[in-house]
Amino acid sequence: MEVYVNPRVNDQVYLKNPMEFDLGKKIISNTVHMMHDIGFEQFTFKKLGKEIGSTEASIYRYFPNKQRLLVYLSAWYWEFLHYLIKLKTKEIEDPKKKLKVAIKTLVYAPSESNNNCFLEMQKLQDIVIEQFYKIIRTKRVTIQNESGYFESFKRLCSTLAGIFKEIDPNFNYPMTMATAVIEMSINNHFCSSNLPTLTEIKCGKDQKQQIEQMMTYFCERLFKKCDC
Amino acid sequence: MEVYVNPRVNDQVYLKNPMEFDLGKKIISNTVHMMHDIGFEQFTFKKLGKEIGSTEASIYRYFPNKQRLLVYLSAWYWEFLHYLIKLKTKEIEDPKKKLKVAIKTLVYAPSESNNNCFLEMQKLQDIVIEQFYKIIRTKRVTIQNESGYFESFKRLCSTLAGIFKEIDPNFNYPMTMATAVIEMSINNHFCSSNLPTLTEIKCGKDQKQQIEQMMTYFCERLFKKCDC
DNA sequence: TTGACTATGATAGTAATACTATCTTATATT
DNA sequence: AATATAAGATAGTATTACTATCATAGTCAA
Structure with missing residues (x-):
């Protein structure tokens, strides 16, 4: 594709x-x-x-100011991921397969997108991983939120939450789960490189595979039906 | 107590x-x-x-500089929680009960500790929620980590990871889970007040109970045994 | 071709920030 | 009495995060 x-x-x-x-x-x-x-x-x-x-x-x-420039770059990053996830899951019926594709996209898309996007997505991802909380966890976030600064991020979370709800309509916290999954992917990228004691992911060339596997592991355990 | x-x-x-x-x-x-x-x-x-x-x-x-002052305050905060969790779970045998107590402590201790601690823990918690990522997700984190700036946080994560490992010795990602649980508690505090679309937790007087319930829900689903 | 509009460059200036340095004074310790 | 230490007082500097103004080059429309 x-x-x-x-x-x-x-x-x-x-x-x-x-x-x-x-x-x-x-x-x-x-x-x-x-x-x-x-x-x-x-x-x-x-x-x-x-x-x-x-x-x-x-x-x-x-x-x-530079904060707003960072807001712009983050919005671009989340919009990019959201667009790809939408595109790649459009034709899929089975929500569990959708989730697998979404996880794969979250983990691999930025490093595979240096030729199909104006910005260098791998570098942009590193920036977003390091800095996103600086712009979202502030006193001004409520005002900024009303100004639509975080729309792209929220749309991505909603899409993920929708998939969780499809997998298990009785699941109580799809939105919380969506933000947690994104956070988990970000945090483990960061920790494996910088704070290795805080994660089981080891830094190295299969780091992304490890992260994909881990996210799948968590989702499967959370959504497994007791149908033995 | x-x-x-x-x-x-x-x-x-x-x-x-x-x-x-x-x-x-x-x-x-x-x-x-x-x-x-x-x-x-x-x-x-x-x-x-x-x-x-x-x-x-x-x-x-x-x-x-003010960053280091923030590092100091965060260390205090995590050390405080870690101390309380250790103290309150010391006599408990059942790891599932330990986890319940740990979650309760994470959620309720800061707001209940205005008389048994030199600092105002509720205010400190608000600060840590807003600012902790500013000091942990930086280019300098590796050096800072070697200087022991984050020892308290890491000890708290290890303690939680230990409990997960007790509950299910085959669980693959106890450390990742520990950081995710702490992050989840922090993030939902923040989002319910500031970015309500990103969480199912509603702002209000039973906010903390909702968060406790949510964390328990996630842990139970993750660790439920298929023993029907 | 003139005139208006726009994008950018060039330059200057300001208030605040994040420090560093030095000197003095008060108090406690030996 | 001598010494050490905590902290107050003051001054100074480089950088940051802007704001303001003016000049210039290109474009498009009348």
């Missing part, structure tokens, strides 16, 4: 749509590289301006 | 042990109030100095 994915981001997230201008595109693609290299805290509009041969002032015309 | 809990924090976290000095105590207890009110970003040593009738320079003698 070869598709070029170009996620649309809610227009309340930016001041001027970066995807409609050359400078805008430069801003977002170079932000992915730079934030990946130096981290969110060290990243500034001044440094980015220098890197892309532009100025601080010009970047401020697209995003009011 | 009435105990005064006074967690000890790894001495690599601070420059000078705040608990040994009046000013130090003032610093940590007032940080809890101030950070709770204005959030981590807005919080500065200058503002705190003014609040407690001291100066920026004096606070820098205890902590090299």
Whole structure:
């Protein structure tokens, strides 16, 4: 399946749509590289301006601050995953198979998408893993939520929750489970590389397979019917 | 059970042990109030100095920056929970009962501990819920981990993982499960108040009971034996 | 071709932040 | 009495996170 994915981001997230201008595109693609290299805290509009041969002032015309730029990138990331999961599960009837495909997509899609997407998804994933909680767990989250900053993430969670509900209509906490599954995938990526005592996943080349297996293991145990 | 809990924090976290000095105590207890009110970003040593009738320079003698002060507070928080869970499960034989007590402690202890602890645990919990990922998901986490900044958190996870392993010795991912359970309790506290679409927990006076019930539901489904 | 509009660049300036350094004073200890 | 330590007072610096203004180049419409 070869598709070029170009996620649309809610227009309340930016001041001027970066995807409609050359400078805008430069801003977002170079932000992915730079934030990946130096981290969110060290990243500034001044440094980015220098890197892309532009100025601080010009970047401020697209995003009011670096937090919002990060919100934009996260929205892109979740929208990308959501789009792919929707696409890949569309034709599947069996919800258990849907779930397997969704898990596979969550785990493998970013590293396999360097040619079918404007941004480098693997780097973007690393950024989102490290930084997403910085933008979601804040005092301002309620206001931001009302502004639709997290729509893409919420839609992805709803889609997953829908699959859980299909598998077991009596399951009480599909939304909680959806956020937990996403969190689990993110957290184990991070911990296996950085805090190995906190996970059973070992860092290495089959890391993603281990994570897929683990997520499947949890889902199967949670949804197994006592039909022996 | 009435105990005064006074967690000890790894001495690599601070420059000078705040608990040994009046000013130090003032610093940590007032940080809890101030950070709770204005959030981590807005919080500065200058503002705190003014609040407690001291100066920026004096606070820098205890902590090299506000991140480390947050590390200190988080360590205290996790150490506090870990201590209580150890204490309350010590005499219990049945691991399933142990788990129930551990979950109860995670959910209820902070709000019930305003008289048996130097810090205001409910406020501290709100801070940890909002900010813990800021200190754990960073580029520097590996170095910090080696410095023992997260020992308390890791010990708590190990204790929980031990209980899971007792319940089901064949369970493959006790550590992952432990971090997921803690995360679940934190995340649902946060979401029910701030991002209600992402959880089934409703904000209100029985919020904690709902969370306890939900965590129990997940654990029971994961560990139910097919013994019908 | 003129005029208007827009995207960007260039430059300057400001308030706040995150420190660092030094000097003084008060108090406790030996 | 001498010493050590805690902490207050003050000053200073580099960087950050903006805001404001003005100039310029290209595009499109009358």
